[in-house]
Amino acid sequence: MARRCGRATTRFTEEIQKHARKIATSAVWLCLCLLFPSATEAGLYTASDQVVLLTPENAESVLINSTAAIFVEFYASWCGHCIAFAPVYKSLARDITEWKPAVDLAAIDCAAEENRKVCTAFGIRAYPTIKFFHAYSKAESKGEAFKGTTTPSTHDVRVLRHRIIDKLENHEEPWPPACPPLEPTSQAEIDSFFETNNVQHLALIFEDTNSYIGREVTLDLLQFETVAVRRVLSTEKVLVTKLGVTDFPSCYLYSPEGNFTRLDVNIEARTFYSYALQRLPGVTRSGKPPPVTLDVLANNTQEPWKPFNEYKVYMADLESTLHFSLRVELAAHTVIKGEALTSLKEYISVLAKYFPGRPVVMNLLKSLNARLQNQTGDEISYEAIGEILDNSAQSPDTALPEGVRWVGCQGSQPHLRRYPCGMWILFHVLTVQAKNTGGTDPKEVLSAMRKYVRSFFGCTACAEHFEIMASESLVEVNTFSSAALWLWSRHNRVNNRLAGALSEDPNFPKIQWPSPEMCPACHSVKENGEHRWSQEQVLPFLMSYFSSSNILTDYLESESQIVVKQREKHASRQQALEAQEHVQRKAREALDSMTHPPPSQSTVQDEEEEEEEEEEEEEGGERAAVEGKTLETTPWAKPEMEVGRGRRQAHKKPSIVGLRMRELQEDIVDLDSFVNQHYKAKALQVAASGRVKRRTLQRKEEQDPGPVFGLAVELDVGLRMAGLQPVEADFELHVGQQRKQLQRRELTGQHFVEEAELSQRGRWMSVLNIGFSKVDISLCVILYFLSSMCLLVMYLFFKNRLRLRRDKVALP
Template identity: 85%
Template sequence: MARRCGRATSRFTVEIQIYPRRIATFAIWLCFCLLFPSAAEAGLYTASDQVIVLSQENVESVLINSSAAVLVEFYASWCGHCIAFSPVYKSLASDIKEWKPAVDLAAVDCAAEENRKVCTGFGIRAYPTIKFFHAYSKADSTGQAFKASTHDVRVLRHRIIDKLESHEEPWPPACPPLEPTSQAEIDSFFETNSVQHLALIFEDTKSYIGREVTLDLLQYENVAVRRVLSTEEGLVTKLGVTEFPSCYLYSPQGNLTRLKVNIEARTFYSYALQRLPGVVRSGKPLPVTLDILTNSTEEPWRPFNRSGVYMADLESTLHYSLRVEVAAHTLIKGEALTSLKKYISVLTKYFPGRPVVMSLLKSVNSWLQNQTGDEISYEALKEILDNSAQSPDTALPEGERWVGCQGSRPHLRRYPCGMWTLFHALTVQAKNAGGTDPQEVLSAMRNYVHSFFGCRACAEHFEIMATESLVEVNTLSSAVLWLWSRHNRVNNRLAGDLSEDPNFPKIQWPPPEMCPACHTVKENGEHKWSQEQVLLFLLSHFSSSSILTDYLEDESQILAKQREKHVSQQQALEAQKHVERKAREALDSMAHPLPSQPTMQEEEEEEEEEEGPQDEEEDGGEGAAADEMEGKTSETTPWAKPEMEVGRGRRQARRKPSIVGMRMRELQEDIVDLDSFVNQHYKAKALRVKQRTLQRKEEQEPWPVFGLGMELDAGLGMVGLQPMEADFEQDVGRQRKRLQKRELTGQYFVEEAELSHRGRWMSVLSIGFSKVDISLCVILYFLSSMCLLAMYLFFKTRLRLRRAKVALP
């Protein structure tokens, strides 16, 4: 017995080391199932049923020399008995999911053409036929017959245990010890094992509870389970055990504490032991403490009541669903559009939201129902979701604020949890509101998941569940229970998956501590759900009055943020339109220049014209000067305008062109050549000198030189006068080269008395021309006269010659 116990203990020590290899093997099988789905699709089982679908390609790797025992069903998809047995086989696979390191369930469809050779090789002649393959089966093994005449999952589970115990030496390391323990093993247990908890299940000889719980805890670390028979009188008497079955926790110090459960049965033992401190699934990290949670997530951890439903989760789910998931479809049409309309319609009817959210849902629903076309764009839908029309008291909060669905890490729980919570709340609200269509909510959920849910594998699994049994829903109560049962089915399938949060393990919900009345047992001790109590619990748990409003953003803040966003969007839109308009004007002006907007060449020509007539005002412009002194400003010559108009004309000529895209000319200094400078910037001085000259007829002292200052008064926008005697000389010196290039060599004197009688007539004749210009004109006049004289002489001579020829006889 001691040798047997020692061997069993060593088997338990090795089992954790084997588990990673079993995960890799299961992953390979899953890949085969995905790569070769034809048999699965045509058969009665899929990978989501936690049944390995066998084919010609994977049968040897699964059944031959495997570290796990395998129970295989050989069936024909057309067989009526096979079809009737398939739900039982699926239930069995779900029931013993935690046993997978020790035993797996598989199935092969012998009706498929590609599998006929496989079934023939194992001698299958009738359907269904179930065979058991021990671990490390040989290549020539055809398996042992497994009696499956009953549809009782409990009986089938016990027969599997009997097959496991019948394994010959050596004992497979993936299988835990199933034989009863002894006092000697218990006394030395903690010396050879490093687990934190040892659970002792005291039971009768014919009981299977101890072995079932041992296999149920096979995938968990830091806990070990041993069974003690009631016939072990010495140990039973020493520990003072009087009830069978019962479970006790044995500590390294020798203390024995009874495990508290509602009912002394397998399911309650397994659940309680899996929730012990320090007990985690193999390969999973330890649960994260609150301090680490605060630092490891993107936002601060929000303490919450695990038995409550939070409105923050529901609103976050709506935000992600409508603004992220649906937004992935830029164009929504056909079946997707129909699904969206039903989804929004159900939300409008049954979502237990705040007034501002309900007002927005009604707006979206009304807009969708009025769309008569076959498609809509998401941009148009987004305008309604963002309330661009600014309807009062209408908004859907933006962003995610998870509370009851927050995870210990950013990638865990959150939106999937929120979606399940939303679906549960909708089915319960439909029941409480007295809806007329039992499948209204479930059908809308099904269509939405099929068309929009981002996890496509999850959508396929949900569709399979809906196809199998949704037609059975004929009352609002059955709709609530159908969703609950399918949610637990998904939890069972995903337990131990990488998506499972160690702080929130996938369990059969609600647990006994949340709803004790929901759990009961059959006469044979098998766990049973009390659906009447479950329905009452669901109707209360997800009712609108039970939804918690903690961590919600205030409605006034939501509306204020929405208004700010709307204003910023309008400003951005206006700015964009302004830029586009300027760009269009630039393109149009470059193709067709506008007369009112002179080009660069025209501006240069205007400046040259302004630099033209300058000297006329010294003599011939006396009348204009007199008019200006008398205040007459209308219809004056360009060079006789007041100083302010001249300054304004210079600023307009220097103004930047308003056409976008035109190359800007570099601004010039305010000092120009002497001609225009005297003509434009010294008007007042020249006019005063002329007036004094006419009155006194004698030489006058030169006035102080003033120029037009270029500093603009920021408040008045005026141009002021400032002395320019020293600065003027420096500026004139800097402009010498440019003046020489333009060949402007005339020097002007502003005093009228210094001009001689001859100079006055030359000034009148020049009318603003320089000496070089006058010289060129004289030369041109002389040359033109010579040309005319030459032409006259030429034609006169020709005429004489022709007359002479005519006179000849």
């Protein structure tokens, strides 16, 4: 009695503890709902769960007059039972993802204010409530409710799957058009099957009456063409006897030629049948192009097919992933700062620690990691990262190959697989390397992967789905083994979600990996026949498959070739930069010449005349030394210099303001009035120019060349005449040098010479060298004559007047 009481007490205590735990769990969920209202508003499901999210806008279009049967969960996000049921409902959605053309799952959060009218319209009073809506349901239909949704049996995916099949079998007319027949077949139907159906394979699943395997496999193959599945009951004695079937369940293939062959699988179960049938020759997913044969891929001239071993990992894929990640995805961010910079640091740190790369690649990753870890500011430009990736410092044995060489991740089309495949393989390798090399943080690789995908991964929807998976269960990872298994299970979940999508390569279908052929020990079944992953076998397979010893270096360039290409690229880039700088310098010079014009012709002439004066002074000093004369300036040298300076000043600014510019006429003037001043100025001007032309009585013409004469003021000063005498030898030398200088001026630019000649003819003359034209002389003569006549008239006038006055005085 005491024992019974003790047992009863113990049992009662356990019940109390369970009840207390439930209360604590409910309290925690209530706190989470209060603290995180956004999560409450978002509901328990997302688009990545393969569940249709109902709203007031789409509820009617999804549930009413639909071509597929719909199962809907009406739940409240604050309900504890709903929260506990959500993982089961998500697993069910993943399990029957291939059934979607015939049946689909949906959910709606009745706790949301905007959804309450919808839930009320369908008569929802308790949560969770699952209702079944037939295909082509009427507008007044409220669905058929599932009973006992809160019982433990309904938390079994297998039970829910069987209930869905029962609802489909009892479906009223009209039948969902995409749903295949689920009733058992007969000998008569099989005999005429290929006459009425255009398929290549007919799979017959022999099973007992209460088995669901045949119907499940039939729905699993719903989205695949050229194959059909029919169930044959063990009571169909004719077929059973004809084929000698003794095992139930078992699967046989029936060909159009009338041959029967047994399907070879590891375990006689639903999952193994479905996988084997989907891989039959010629079987393709509906709406997808047929797989491309290897000979066609090999003949593709754009990118020849690279044969590879599916049991190996290729370093070419890993290095191609690094190239695309670091040189393409990161390049989209001109400046990396804040959370993105933290994500980049963790990502590069993980690569530098655990990437099993070649020495040149590892040297570059370590260099980049050191640069980022020493980053003091809160941002960094991609240009600085690009210089390290390109090894602009030319560090020895440091390089990252450019371009991509996909091998194990190559696709039948250029837009299929490739970088996403390479990213998955990269992080699988890193998780395994972290375990093999003795890392310290089990979540280090997964955390870095999560942050990188969130900050930099180009596919926004993919990043959101991965973030949802990480936020749900990444906290459960506490060992390196669990980290490797977590990434593997999430990878399979993504494969399940993307199966049949446009991104699926027909040559590489999205399957639950590894396949039974690749790892038979990884697959097993439960007592009820459900498929089960043997994680104790999956982990060793992952550790072996993604180990550094299983990585092949086929299709890679040698390290020396990579370094040489990098140097050549660096050299060509330097040449391009130098050429660009040269072009920019020329452009700046041209721009400066436009904004700041070159010195005027007068300035150039002044500089040239100063140079000539210096040369003349030097030559004059040399002649004086040779002839034994003193270094004093000759009587005509000083006036010449003064005249030259006066001429330069007159060219810069006219000395006589308002005087009209006019060309210099011939040298014949009135000797009676201007001979002294004119010839003196003319002598000085000729001395400054270095030579003189012979005078002629013809206008603007020169006589035949003759001996050159030098000027001197040795004649009679009283006559104020300038004489001509032969030129000395040193003076001829001086004239030759001046001719060379004139030639040098002509090389400077023809327009300068022309402007100099115009300026020479039309420049303002100084006071000592003013010239007069014939018009000026005529005007002067006329004015002189008029003034003389005026003086004569005045003289006569005053003379007559004086005479008259005298006559008056003389009168008595």
